[in-house]
Amino acid sequence: MSSDAAAQFNIHDAKTNLSRIIDRVEHGEEIIISRAGTPVAKVVPLIKRVNRAGRGSLRGRLVVAEDWDAPEVNEAIADEFGMTG
Template sequence: MTSDAAAQFNIHDAKTNLSRIIDRVEHGEEIVISRAGTPVAKVIPLNRKVHRSGRGSLRGKLLATEDWDSPEVNETIALDFGLAQ
């Protein structure tokens, strides 16, 4: 959006144009929803905390040793989480 003011929709128009509003928000806009001219809500973009490239994005980056599921390793993990004596 070119100005600092957020776009504003009344509730009826917001219901009618919800898909368009969401599309604009996905592109970084903030939208204000008003009832009888009084702002009551703001629709803002969510910032994603994790951007994954898809399934298998850690392929080749993790190393599993031959003993990854041995009783000794399992016992150590259980102790780390307070689940073993």
């Protein structure tokens, strides 16, 4: 986010220029929408939570214990969740 003031559009101009506004927002800009000169909404870019390239994108970064699926581990997990009889 820059220190510059956000661009401002009145509602009519925002409707007319919606595609251009969305393009600017996709490039990181924030846009203010106003009614009669009073700001009423802000259009901001969405931040992706995870940016993975696809399958295997965590390869080399995720460590799994050798016994991750051992009966003892599964039983301990079930105990933690109150699922054992």
